[in-house]
Amino acid sequence: MSAPNKKGSYLAATRHPWPCLMFLLPLLLAYEGGLVAMGGPRPQALRTGADTWLHWGLELFGLHHLYWTPAFIVLVLLGWTWLRRGDRPGDLFGVCTAMAIESMILALGLCGISRGLGPFLDAFGIKLAYPAGPDAAVARVVTFVGAGIYEEMLFRLLLFTGLAWVLKLTEMPRLAAVGLAAAGSALLFSAAHHAGAYGEPFDAYTFLFRTVAGLYFTLVYQLRGFGVAVGAHAFYDVVVGVMVG
Numbered sequence: 001m002s003a004p005n006k007k008g009s010y011l012a013a014t015r016h017p018w019p020c021l022m023f024l025l026p027l028l029l030a031y032e033g034g035l036v037a038m039g040g041p042r043p044q045a046l047r048t049g050a051d052t053w054l055h056w057g058l059e060l061f062g063l064h065h066l067y068w069t070p071a072f073i074v075l076v077l078l079g080w081t082w083l084r085r086g087d088r089p090g091d092l093f094g095v096c097t098a099m100a101i102e103s104m105i106l107a108l109g110l111c112g113i114s115r116g117l118g119p120f121l122d123a124f125g126i127k128l129a130y131p132a133g134p135d136a137a138v139a140r141v142v143t144f145v146g147a148g149i150y151e152e153m154l155f156r157l158l159l160f161t162g163l164a165w166v167l168k169l170t171e172m173p174r175l176a177a178v179g180l181a182a183a184g185s186a187l188l189f190s191a192a193h194h195a196g197a198y199g200e201p202f203d204a205y206t207f208l209f210r211t212v213a214g215l216y217f218t219l220v221y222q223l224r225g226f227g228v229a230v231g232a233h234a235f236y237d238v239v240v241g242v243m244v245g
Contacts, residue, residue, distance in 0.1 A: 103231025148234025186214025
Protein backbone atom coordinates (compact mmCIF):
# COMPACT_ATOMS: atom_id res chain seq x y z
CA MET A 1 0.00 0.00 0.00
CA SER A 2 2.98 2.34 -0.41
CA ALA A 3 3.29 5.01 -3.05
CA PRO A 4 6.36 5.11 -5.26
CA ASN A 5 9.35 6.50 -3.39
CA LYS A 6 11.31 7.91 -6.29
CA LYS A 7 13.12 11.01 -5.08
CA GLY A 8 11.90 14.11 -6.84
CA SER A 9 8.57 12.64 -7.96
CA TYR A 10 5.34 14.34 -6.96
CA LEU A 11 3.94 11.09 -5.54
CA ALA A 12 6.90 10.81 -3.18
CA ALA A 13 6.98 14.53 -2.34
CA THR A 14 3.42 14.55 -0.94
CA ARG A 15 4.39 11.83 1.51
CA HIS A 16 7.35 13.82 2.84
CA PRO A 17 6.61 15.80 6.04
CA TRP A 18 8.17 19.06 4.78
CA PRO A 19 5.62 19.73 2.00
CA CYS A 20 2.90 18.49 4.37
CA LEU A 21 3.91 21.11 6.92
CA MET A 22 4.03 23.89 4.32
CA PHE A 23 0.62 22.81 2.98
CA LEU A 24 -0.93 22.65 6.47
CA LEU A 25 0.43 25.94 7.82
CA PRO A 26 -2.10 28.22 6.00
CA LEU A 27 -4.96 25.93 7.08
CA LEU A 28 -3.71 25.87 10.66
CA LEU A 29 -3.30 29.65 10.73
CA ALA A 30 -6.78 30.13 9.24
CA TYR A 31 -8.33 27.87 11.87
CA GLU A 32 -6.49 29.28 14.87
CA GLY A 33 -6.88 32.87 13.64
CA GLY A 34 -10.58 32.30 12.96
CA LEU A 35 -11.10 31.04 16.50
CA VAL A 36 -9.46 34.11 17.95
CA ALA A 37 -11.41 36.47 15.65
CA MET A 38 -14.83 34.89 16.23
CA GLY A 39 -14.52 33.27 19.64
CA GLY A 40 -14.41 36.46 21.69
CA PRO A 41 -13.30 35.85 25.28
CA ARG A 42 -13.84 32.07 24.94
CA PRO A 43 -12.36 30.92 21.60
CA GLN A 44 -12.01 27.41 23.02
CA ALA A 45 -15.79 27.04 22.80
CA LEU A 46 -15.52 26.88 19.00
CA ARG A 47 -12.79 24.26 18.92
CA THR A 48 -13.49 20.90 17.31
CA GLY A 49 -13.79 17.71 19.33
CA ALA A 50 -10.48 16.23 18.11
CA ASP A 51 -8.72 19.52 18.86
CA THR A 52 -10.15 19.51 22.39
CA TRP A 53 -9.22 15.85 22.99
CA LEU A 54 -5.68 16.46 21.80
CA HIS A 55 -5.48 19.46 24.15
CA TRP A 56 -6.66 17.31 27.04
CA GLY A 57 -3.95 14.78 26.23
CA LEU A 58 -1.28 17.47 26.23
CA GLU A 59 -2.56 18.74 29.58
CA LEU A 60 -1.52 15.40 31.09
CA PHE A 61 2.07 16.46 30.35
CA GLY A 62 1.60 19.90 31.89
CA LEU A 63 1.02 21.70 28.57
CA HIS A 64 -2.11 23.65 29.49
CA HIS A 65 -2.06 26.61 27.10
CA LEU A 66 -4.24 26.33 23.98
CA TYR A 67 -1.34 27.21 21.69
CA TRP A 68 0.25 23.85 22.49
CA THR A 69 -2.20 21.99 20.24
CA PRO A 70 -1.17 23.70 16.97
CA ALA A 71 2.43 23.80 18.23
CA PHE A 72 2.30 20.03 18.74
CA ILE A 73 1.39 19.46 15.08
CA VAL A 74 4.12 21.80 13.88
CA LEU A 75 6.73 20.24 16.16
CA VAL A 76 5.81 16.69 15.11
CA LEU A 77 6.14 17.57 11.44
CA LEU A 78 9.36 19.53 12.02
CA GLY A 79 10.87 16.60 13.90
CA TRP A 80 9.76 14.21 11.18
CA THR A 81 11.24 16.57 8.57
CA TRP A 82 14.57 16.59 10.39
CA LEU A 83 14.64 12.79 10.41
CA ARG A 84 14.04 12.82 6.64
CA ARG A 85 16.20 15.85 5.87
CA GLY A 86 18.25 13.86 3.39
CA ASP A 87 15.41 13.47 0.87
CA ARG A 88 13.57 16.76 1.35
CA PRO A 89 11.88 17.67 -1.97
CA GLY A 90 12.16 21.03 -3.68
CA ASP A 91 9.61 23.16 -5.57
CA LEU A 92 7.38 23.52 -2.51
CA PHE A 93 5.02 25.95 -4.21
CA GLY A 94 4.38 23.57 -7.10
CA VAL A 95 3.97 20.57 -4.82
CA CYS A 96 1.60 22.39 -2.44
CA THR A 97 -0.48 23.74 -5.32
CA ALA A 98 -0.83 20.25 -6.76
CA MET A 99 -1.72 18.92 -3.29
CA ALA A 100 -4.54 21.46 -3.05
CA ILE A 101 -5.93 20.39 -6.44
CA GLU A 102 -5.58 16.71 -5.58
CA SER A 103 -7.30 17.28 -2.22
CA MET A 104 -10.29 18.86 -3.95
CA ILE A 105 -10.53 15.96 -6.41
CA LEU A 106 -10.38 13.40 -3.58
CA ALA A 107 -12.99 15.36 -1.61
CA LEU A 108 -15.31 15.21 -4.61
CA GLY A 109 -14.63 11.49 -4.81
CA LEU A 110 -15.92 11.07 -1.26
CA CYS A 111 -18.95 13.19 -2.17
CA GLY A 112 -19.64 10.70 -4.94
CA ILE A 113 -19.36 7.80 -2.52
CA SER A 114 -21.82 9.49 -0.15
CA ARG A 115 -24.33 10.01 -2.97
CA GLY A 116 -23.95 6.43 -4.12
CA LEU A 117 -24.28 5.03 -0.61
CA GLY A 118 -27.44 7.03 0.16
CA PRO A 119 -29.87 5.20 -2.20
CA PHE A 120 -28.44 1.83 -1.12
CA LEU A 121 -29.16 2.60 2.54
CA ASP A 122 -32.55 4.10 1.72
CA ALA A 123 -33.61 0.65 0.54
CA PHE A 124 -33.10 -0.53 4.12
CA GLY A 125 -34.96 2.42 5.62
CA ILE A 126 -31.82 4.30 6.65
CA LYS A 127 -32.11 7.92 5.59
CA LEU A 128 -29.35 10.29 4.55
CA ALA A 129 -28.96 13.00 7.18
CA TYR A 130 -26.15 15.50 7.55
CA PRO A 131 -25.78 17.05 11.00
CA ALA A 132 -26.44 20.76 11.25
CA GLY A 133 -23.43 22.94 11.85
CA PRO A 134 -23.08 26.51 13.16
CA ASP A 135 -25.33 29.10 11.55
CA ALA A 136 -22.65 31.46 10.28
CA ALA A 137 -21.01 30.26 7.06
CA VAL A 138 -17.57 31.60 8.02
CA ALA A 139 -17.71 29.92 11.42
CA ARG A 140 -18.64 26.67 9.73
CA VAL A 141 -15.71 26.90 7.31
CA VAL A 142 -13.32 27.55 10.21
CA THR A 143 -14.74 24.59 12.14
CA PHE A 144 -14.52 22.28 9.14
CA VAL A 145 -10.91 23.26 8.44
CA GLY A 146 -10.08 22.52 12.07
CA ALA A 147 -11.82 19.15 11.85
CA GLY A 148 -9.76 18.27 8.79
CA ILE A 149 -6.51 19.10 10.56
CA TYR A 150 -7.09 17.69 14.02
CA GLU A 151 -9.17 14.63 13.14
CA GLU A 152 -6.54 13.52 10.63
CA MET A 153 -3.82 14.18 13.20
CA LEU A 154 -5.61 12.20 15.90
CA PHE A 155 -7.25 9.36 13.98
CA ARG A 156 -4.83 8.79 11.11
CA LEU A 157 -1.36 10.06 12.01
CA LEU A 158 -1.51 9.02 15.68
CA LEU A 159 -4.21 6.36 16.15
CA PHE A 160 -4.01 4.45 12.86
CA THR A 161 -0.22 4.59 12.74
CA GLY A 162 0.02 3.61 16.42
CA LEU A 163 -2.41 0.69 16.08
CA ALA A 164 -0.63 -0.61 12.98
CA TRP A 165 2.72 -0.40 14.77
CA VAL A 166 1.44 -2.27 17.85
CA LEU A 167 -0.18 -4.99 15.73
CA LYS A 168 3.03 -5.46 13.74
CA LEU A 169 4.88 -6.00 17.04
CA THR A 170 2.70 -9.08 17.57
CA GLU A 171 4.21 -10.49 14.34
CA MET A 172 0.87 -10.18 12.59
CA PRO A 173 1.25 -10.06 8.79
CA ARG A 174 1.65 -6.48 7.60
CA LEU A 175 -1.48 -6.47 5.44
CA ALA A 176 -3.62 -7.84 8.29
CA ALA A 177 -2.14 -5.34 10.77
CA VAL A 178 -2.78 -2.40 8.46
CA GLY A 179 -6.32 -3.61 7.69
CA LEU A 180 -7.26 -4.07 11.35
CA ALA A 181 -5.72 -0.73 12.28
CA ALA A 182 -7.66 0.97 9.47
CA ALA A 183 -10.94 -0.63 10.55
CA GLY A 184 -10.38 0.12 14.24
CA SER A 185 -9.38 3.74 13.72
CA ALA A 186 -12.30 4.28 11.28
CA LEU A 187 -14.83 2.89 13.77
CA LEU A 188 -13.41 5.05 16.57
CA PHE A 189 -13.41 8.06 14.24
CA SER A 190 -17.12 7.52 13.57
CA ALA A 191 -18.04 6.75 17.18
CA ALA A 192 -16.20 9.83 18.47
CA HIS A 193 -18.75 12.10 16.78
CA HIS A 194 -21.45 10.66 19.06
CA ALA A 195 -19.41 10.67 22.28
CA GLY A 196 -19.70 13.00 25.24
CA ALA A 197 -22.12 15.70 26.25
CA TYR A 198 -21.68 17.55 22.93
CA GLY A 199 -21.85 14.47 20.72
CA GLU A 200 -24.50 14.12 18.04
CA PRO A 201 -27.48 11.81 18.57
CA PHE A 202 -26.74 8.41 17.07
CA ASP A 203 -27.87 8.02 13.46
CA ALA A 204 -27.29 4.80 11.52
CA TYR A 205 -26.45 6.51 8.24
CA THR A 206 -23.99 9.02 9.64
CA PHE A 207 -22.26 6.36 11.73
CA LEU A 208 -21.90 3.99 8.78
CA PHE A 209 -20.90 6.72 6.35
CA ARG A 210 -18.32 8.18 8.73
CA THR A 211 -16.84 4.69 9.10
CA VAL A 212 -16.59 4.48 5.30
CA ALA A 213 -15.13 8.01 5.25
CA GLY A 214 -12.61 6.99 7.90
CA LEU A 215 -11.48 4.09 5.72
CA TYR A 216 -11.34 6.42 2.71
CA PHE A 217 -9.16 8.96 4.52
CA THR A 218 -6.93 6.17 5.83
CA LEU A 219 -6.37 4.99 2.26
CA VAL A 220 -5.59 8.57 1.20
CA TYR A 221 -3.22 8.94 4.16
CA GLN A 222 -1.42 5.71 3.30
CA LEU A 223 -1.13 6.31 -0.43
CA ARG A 224 -0.94 10.09 -0.71
CA GLY A 225 0.33 11.31 2.64
CA PHE A 226 -0.84 13.24 5.68
CA GLY A 227 -1.14 16.64 4.00
CA VAL A 228 -3.39 15.42 1.20
CA ALA A 229 -5.55 13.54 3.73
CA VAL A 230 -6.02 16.75 5.73
CA GLY A 231 -6.80 18.74 2.58
CA ALA A 232 -9.32 16.17 1.30
CA HIS A 233 -11.03 16.00 4.69
CA ALA A 234 -11.26 19.78 5.05
CA PHE A 235 -12.46 20.34 1.47
CA TYR A 236 -15.06 17.60 1.81
CA ASP A 237 -16.46 19.08 5.01
CA VAL A 238 -16.64 22.55 3.45
CA VAL A 239 -18.33 21.28 0.25
CA VAL A 240 -20.94 19.24 2.12
CA GLY A 241 -21.41 21.47 5.15
CA VAL A 242 -21.42 24.91 3.48
CA MET A 243 -21.86 24.64 -0.27
CA VAL A 244 -24.36 21.76 -0.22
CA GLY A 245 -25.68 21.71 3.34
